[in-house]
Amino acid sequence: MTTLRASRAADRGIASVSTDAGDVVIRTTGLTRVYATGRTEVRALDGVDVSVREGEFVAVMGASGSGKSTLMNILGCLDKPTAGSYELDGIRVEELDKNALAEIRNQRIGFVFQSFNLLARTAAIDNVELPLLYDRSGRKIDSRKAAAEALERVGLADRMDHEPSEMSGGEQQRVAIARALVGQPSLILADEPTGNLDSRTSVDVMTLFQDLNDQGITVIIVTHEPEIARYCKRIIRMRDGRVIVDEPVRDRRCARDDLERLAYLDEQNVAEVAV
Amino acid sequence: MKASVLTKVATQSILKNKMRTLLTMLGIIIGVGAVILMVAIGQGAQGQIQRQIEGLGTNLIVIAPGTSNTGGVSGGAGSFNRLTVDDVEKLERETVLLAGVSPVIATGSQVIGGQGNWRTRINGVSVDYATIRDWGTTSGSFFDDADQRSMARVAVIGQTVKEALFPDSDPVGEQIQLRNVPFRVIGVLEPKGQSAEGTDQDDVILAPYTTVRTRLSGRSFVPQILASTFSPEEIPSAQEEIALIMREAHDLAEWEADDFTVRNQADLTDAAQGTTEVMTVLLSAVAGISLLVGGIGIMNIMLVSVTERTREIGVRLSIGARGSDVLTQFLVEAIVMSAIGGALGVGLGFASAQVLANATGWSTAISPTTVGVALAFSAAIGIFFGFYPARQASSLDPIEALRYE
Numbered sequence: 001m002t003t004l005r006a007s008r009a010a011d012r013g014i015a016s017v018s019t020d021a022g023d024v025v026i027r028t029t030g031l032t033r034v035y036a037t038g039r040t041e042v043r044a045l046d047g048v049d050v051s052v053r054e055g056e057f058v059a060v061m062g063a064s065g066s067g068k069s070t071l072m073n074i075l076g077c078l079d080k081p082t083a084g085s086y087e088l089d090g091i092r093v094e095e096l097d098k099n100a101l102a103e104i105r106n107q108r109i110g111f112v113f114q115s116f117n118l119l120a121r122t123a124a125i126d127n128v129e130l131p132l133l134y135d136r137s138g139r140k141i142d143s144r145k146a147a148a149e150a151l152e153r154v155g156l157a158d159r160m161d162h163e164p165s166e167m168s169g170g171e172q173q174r175v176a177i178a179r180a181l182v183g184q185p186s187l188i189l190a191d192e193p194t195g196n197l198d199s200r201t202s203v204d205v206m207t208l209f210q211d212l213n214d215q216g217i218t219v220i221i222v223t224h225e226p227e228i229a230r231y232c233k234r235i236i237r238m239r240d241g242r243v244i245v246d247e248p249v250r251d252r253r254c255a256r257d258d259l260e261r262l263a264y265l266d267e268q269n270v271a272e273v274a275v
Numbered sequence: 276m277k278a279s280v281l282t283k284v285a286t287q288s289i290l291k292n293k294m295r296t297l298l299t300m301l302g303i304i305i306g307v308g309a310v311i312l313m314v315a316i317g318q319g320a321q322g323q324i325q326r327q328i329e330g331l332g333t334n335l336i337v338i339a340p341g342t343s344n345t346g347g348v349s350g351g352a353g354s355f356n357r358l359t360v361d362d363v364e365k366l367e368r369e370t371v372l373l374a375g376v377s378p379v380i381a382t383g384s385q386v387i388g389g390q391g392n393w394r395t396r397i398n399g400v401s402v403d404y405a406t407i408r409d410w411g412t413t414s415g416s417f418f419d420d421a422d423q424r425s426m427a428r429v430a431v432i433g434q435t436v437k438e439a440l441f442p443d444s445d446p447v448g449e450q451i452q453l454r455n456v457p458f459r460v461i462g463v464l465e466p467k468g469q470s471a472e473g474t475d476q477d478d479v480i481l482a483p484y485t486t487v488r489t490r491l492s493g494r495s496f497v498p499q500i501l502a503s504t505f506s507p508e509e510i511p512s513a514q515e516e517i518a519l520i521m522r523e524a525h526d527l528a529e530w531e532a533d534d535f536t537v538r539n540q541a542d543l544t545d546a547a548q549g550t551t552e553v554m555t556v557l558l559s560a561v562a563g564i565s566l567l568v569g570g571i572g573i574m575n576i577m578l579v580s581v582t583e584r585t586r587e588i589g590v591r592l593s594i595g596a597r598g599s600d601v602l603t604q605f606l607v608e609a610i611v612m613s614a615i616g617g618a619l620g621v622g623l624g625f626a627s628a629q630v631l632a633n634a635t636g637w638s639t640a641i642s643p644t645t646v647g648v649a650l651a652f653s654a655a656i657g658i659f660f661g662f663y664p665a666r667q668a669s670s671l672d673p674i675e676a677l678r679y680e
């Protein structure tokens with residue numbers, strides 16, 4: 001019954017992105033992850049079938065314990081499934097060893113975390129350059145230049161030499177996004193990227209994600225805030241390790257418009273206070 | 276990761292936490308400094324003893340009475356004194372290789388003269404003694420052949436005796452009395468300081484052995500004969516020559532053993548060197564232990580830093596660093612820290628050796644080998660004690676590491 005519902009949901013998901021008509025980036029079948037804690041087993045993921053095509057913008061939602069973090073870890077190649085299969089760009093990830101997984105994380109995935117996870121006392125540009133230092137692919141990149149370009153792309157060209165402690169939360173998250181972008185990954189995974197930010201800055205960061213997505217980058221974010229999910233194109237809802245809803249976002253919002261509206265309201269407020 | 280990038284990452288991380296780095300390096304700095312200082316003291320002492328032994332005279336050969344062996348009962352060294360003035364004279368006449376020969380007829384006496392009296396050693400020696408011991412005079416001169424032949428009552432006094440009897444004036448030409456026999460002071464010896472055994476070499480009066488034998492001692496036996504060669508290379512053949520002449524002088528049959536011993540300076544040096552080498556090894560061992568403790572300090576801080584930097588390790592792993600990358604980074608950090616610490620330690624060692632030398636007047640010596648060994652050892656400690664924390668860091672699970680608060 002549940003499987004049926006999940007697969008139907010998956011069908012709908014694929015249908016929703018048919019308009020984008022990109023290649024399949026992610027395809028999971030029967031993805032299961034069991035944690036053995038003492039005598040009890042916890043099925044954090046229980047047969048998840050999801051596919052994501054190039055250019056999609058997916059929000060994974062669910063209460064804590066629903067399995068969304070476990071799903072993110074496996075999609076991010078930080079963890080391996082107990083059962084089922086996961087293909088990233090056609091590569092069967094569950095068959096890879098530790099070093100190959102590190103290579104995949106380096107080449108194909110950009111991570112953005114809730115708590116930014118920038119190296120302290122390290123200039124923005126050095127933080128952004130970091131993934132390129134671990135690049136073993138042999139591709140010839142001027143890592144310094146690439147890092148500078150990534151920072152320009154997130155609008156921080158003038159803050160390259162600032163350390164995280166000298167920047168606001170929103171700026172730090174932009175640096176983290178630049179770091180995720182710098183290796184030109186096929187996928188950006190963001191785990192609660194707005195969880196530590198106020199609402200205005202959240203919208204600001206979502207503007208950036210929407211811009212990046214418009215440029216063709218596939219983005220998957222985990223969030224529990226419905227208003228954040230509304231900036232995405234597709235929502236996957238999870239409960240007890242299963243996908244319960246997989247549907248396109250109906251009234252999708254444009255973060256840039258919202259930001260302008262907020263700015264306008266501020267002006268009005270200032271004006272009212274002045275009067 | 277390329278070596279240059281690796282070094283850059285490690286250096287950045289070291290510089291990011293200067294206090295931690297300094298504390299970590301302190302153990303190594305002190306350890307290496309202590310090793311350098313201890314070895315410097317040991318080697319300095321060795322050099323000083325070497326110089327003191329050389330101060331006995333250059334290319335010195337000592338002839339002493341041998342053992343008596345009567346009916347199979349050995350009396351031990353010196354038990355049967357058969358060295359005589361005749362032996363000395365025969366050596367002088369017949370030698371080809373020796374630069375000088377001198378008996379040392381030692382006696383002790385109260386000496387009266389100048390501002391009071393003083394008890395000291397009186398050595399009856401020959402004219403050659405000054406050459407053999409390489410001992411000049413600060414004022415006046417040594418006695419000559421004529422004095423020796425005529426048994427002149429002349430004396431050359433050591434620095435200590437001069438200080439005791441004539442602290443403020445030049446004693447040359449003054450009279451002193453040895454056992455009621457008046458002697459004329461004709462010279463003051465250069466100060467030589469303590470001997471390797473710790474006796475004051477300047478507390479002595481030298482007089483012609485002919486005079487001492489007839490006027491003071493009265494004995495015809497000679498407790499010790501000193502000789503010297505022109506060059507160190509000639510010492511072994513000179514020793515053989517001495518043995519030949521002495522056997523002839525003592526009329527020994529072929530089957531009879533030598534009734535005298537002939538030793539050279541190298542034998543004396545070896546004994547003294549042995550002692551100081553033991554001391555150097557001991558000091559270095561103590562210093563080595565402090566270096567080891569410094570290494571454990573590095574391990575401790577690195578382990579703490581693995582815990583402290585768990586998130587950083589998690590971030591690095593999540594963006595594609597391999598376990599081996601993290602391992603090498605931590606290892607390189609440890610090595611860079613101990614290498615810099617080692618270099619600073621060498622500086623500290625040099626400085627403290629210098630300070631010590633100035634403050635105490637001890638001689639210190641630092642050889643390039645010491646510096647090289649200390650540096651290599653501290654780098655090895657970096658690798659050894661850096662490896663365990665580095666492996667801990669590299670084996671972290673990225674998810675756990677990222678979740679770590």
